[in-house]
Amino acid sequence: MNLAALQEHYRPALQDAGLKITKPRLAILAILKNSKLPLTAQEIHAKASKFNIDQATVYRNLETLSAIDLVRLVNFQHDHNHYELATDEHHHHAICEQCGKVVDISKCDIASLEKQVKATSGFTQINHHALEFFGLCKTCAKK
Amino acid sequence: MNLAALQEHYRPALQDAGLKITKPRLAILAILKNSKLPLTAQEIHAKASKFNIDQATVYRNLETLSAIDLVRLVNFQHDHNHYELATDEHHHHAICEQCGKVVDISKCDIASLEKQVKATSGFTQINHHALEFFGLCKTCAKK
DNA sequence: AACTAAATGCAAGTGGTTTGCAATAACTAA
């Protein structure tokens, strides 16, 4: 997908949110699109700085794009936040505690996931996992 | 459990690891013991600073105590690391995206967990969850 | 009681992330 196509692809979502279609914005989306794995803000900035895109712009856009669900925040333990495009279907990750390698776990079939992780990720050892639910508690749901 | 009891309770694990039984160390364990919920390093320091315990000491000890599995690192999205005593059995959390409230999810029966979350946590709405597996990839397992 | 090594407190440093602000670029409507 080239930049023009990318632009048309994201135009509706950005317009609906009242956001402008800017060069840095598209570049960040393109960088995420071209990455197989979730990236940190800094990794994104490293790639984006070739086009004179400031780190502040990267951080601000990741925030903005997450807010309208074009980008998804992925949280890994011990590490900084990672971001990925939210276009893919919901999935999880396996993280190597030694080298930091990240492998996508394609389906979210929670019951059989742990077996699947070993079978499909090439991880021979799963030491632990983290599962967190995010939503609204009773009190906040009332507001 | 008073401090003396706490001290005796943790003595074996600390001694086995070659760690000394110090006032700051015990204070941090006591603070975690007295908290129903996982705390950030800063929250722990806020409580510990009454006893003239430096923040560097808190950070160093959380690292140390995590290394010998007396303390467990809990990772929540959008936020700083949280720590809890590792004495309890393995469990997960539900986090309110609005007020930050954290509720323990007692059992790790992954298949039925999502239903259970709503039933037991008082959360009326679960928007998303994060599930990450940590272990060793094929390459690192060989080393 | 003297010795050894770990642990602490203090203060300074580090590094990722955020913020203020003036300049620029994107969209809107004549």
Next chain:
DNA sequence: TTAGTTATTGCAAACCACTTGCATTTAGTT
């Protein structure tokens, strides 16, 4: 197309959580 409006950007400085160096203290040992 052009002028006007507002979001967005780049830059630089600030911020804040966390880490590190080092001299001193403390725990555990002989």
